Amino acid sequence: MLNLTTIRYTDTDFDSRLADLLAFETVTDSVLISTVNDIIDEVRRNGDQAVFAFTQKFDNHPATSMADLFIAKDYLKNAFDDLPEHVKTALQLSASRIFEFHQHQVETGFLFTDTLGNRLGQKVTPLDSVGIYVPGGLASYPSSVLMNAIPAKVAGVKQITMVVPAPKGVLNPLVLAAAHLADVDSVITIGGAQAVAALAYGTDTIAKVDKITGPGNKYVAAAKRAVFGQVGIDMIAGPSEVLVYAEGQANDNADWLAMDLLSQAEHDTVAQAIFVTTCEKQLADVRVALDKALTNLPKADIARAALDNRGALILAKDRSHALDIINQVAPEHLELSLDNPDEVLADIHHAGAIFMGRHTPEAIGDYCAGSNHVLPTSGTARFSSPLGVYDFVKRSSIIHCTSDGCLPLAKTADILAIKENLTAHALSARYRYGDVSFKEEV
Known part of the structure; x- marks a missing residue:
């Protein structure tokens, strides 16, 4: 009962x-945080050597070198080709629906001309590279591959590196098949805090990324929190x-x-x-x-x-x-x-x-x-959203003033800068409208 x-x-x-x-509380245990910080520091100092040692220690991986931890793209394709037809069809349908849904999230930016003749707008640019973490071992989720990689592809991310732990060297063929279907660029069989650290700081063989997404265990969650700022993250799951x-x-x-x-x-x-x-x-x-x-x-x-x-x-x-x-x-x-x-x-x-x-x-x-299953947890839906295309882009503001359109804005900036006691700001704006003789408030 x-x-x-x-x-x-x-x-x-x-x-x-x-x-x-x-x-x-997801990752507040002091022993956990200390352990994760030690792993991250070791990876930062010793790179591949540390990643390889931790992979053998925690995953009992039979690899003899870092090269053995990388999965060739033709191996991914073979994993997909070897699937039973009904499983292949299901995976393809899922992928196509996720792709269709996320295409609706694509942002194109905007430009407009204000009443002064100035051009203002926003430029949307995809991230150069992302790392996606996919759970391995008993909790192997091909769906997580699709949910993380496809929005990144739709956004236009150039390089997607997937890390997935392979305890004792064993991988779920469905995870590899999903990586092929989502056109993941690189797959590395590493996991835990060491994988997060390698993605965040880079090693001789693993390129650092701009953002890390995807769920993992408490060590992964703590590591993502620790490296935030060095790289972007999606959320603490x-x-x-x-x-x-x-x-x-x-x-x-x-x-x-x-x-x-x-x-x-x-x-x-x-x-x-x-x-x-x-x-x-x-x-x-x-x-x-x-x-x-x-x-x-x-x-x-x-x-x-x-x-x-x-x-x-x-x-x-x-x-x-x-x-x-x-x-x-x-x-x-x-x-x-x-x-x-x-x-x-x-x-x-x-x-x-x-x-x-x-x-x-x-x-x-x-x-x-078709919607994303990477979602805010632990009450964070109060201020967070599902993973989406918008997580794999950045936005830049565009401001282009004409000589005439600059004048009223420069005068306004001058006044406000003086009130904030930022003289160089004020003079920088004042030079644009040619009146630097007024010294009273500078």
Whole structure:
């Protein structure tokens, strides 16, 4: 029987229990941070030698040199060609839909002429190089390859380097096939903090990149935080999350709802699955359905631990209260199992991805809806967005003043610079309109 937290709006300590449920820090452990910093420092000092040593130590990789850690592009193609046809078709469909979705995110920049005759605008430029981290070993996700590499390709990134750990030298052929399909430029079988450090600082054989994206374990997350500033990063990814909301309507199916919760709980013992409803009977039905589903789930032990550790069944007073809860949680994945989910969409302010209606399970978003499955976690959907093309470009402002159009702007800049006590700023602007005789305020 699940030891699943249940919170009802009638509980006098509702707010504090909800806050406790959501309290989670991704990479604050001092021992973890110290270990990661030591690994990064070692890679910075000794480059390939350190990367190779850590790879043998942590992954027990049978390679005898750094060269053995690089995967040739024809090997990637062979991995794709050797897939069963139905798997190949599924991977191709997923890739094509991800490509189509992300093409809609392409920014072209803009230029306009203001009323003074000056040209203003924005230039959008793709990053030169990115590194994408893909989990390896037991958690091998070809979908993560597609979700990170395809938006970068759509953005126009010139060089994509993929790192993926290969414990004991073993790689998932699907991950390699996905790298081929996404046209990844280089694949290196390294992982952990050492891979992040190698991408951030470069070594003799690994070129440094401008940005690192992709999920990993706590060591990867801590390393990404540590190198931020040296390179860009997408986000600090925490454990997977889902919040499923229903209202006990006639078309609801408790088995569906339970399995959608389990689809995230099976990821990790600290994943979070929360069910919110306004119906007491539905709360009980979903609890029963969860217990039933766990009897046959291959990863039942992981899912059960996740539900016991961080899962919850929450009874809201009404729809308005439920929406308040959703926005407080700011879930990575939000399922709206409602007859008319559009009725509440405008009131959802914080969510990584929103799955509308009963026939849109979160699993479709993970693989083939087309939207990105790299999403903000741990409440960061309050200020962050899914990974997208916009993460692989940078924007430069363009300002081109004419001699006449400069005059009123230079005078304005002169006045404001004086007020900020920045004399050189003021004179720089003043030279443009030819009046440097006025010394009173300089």
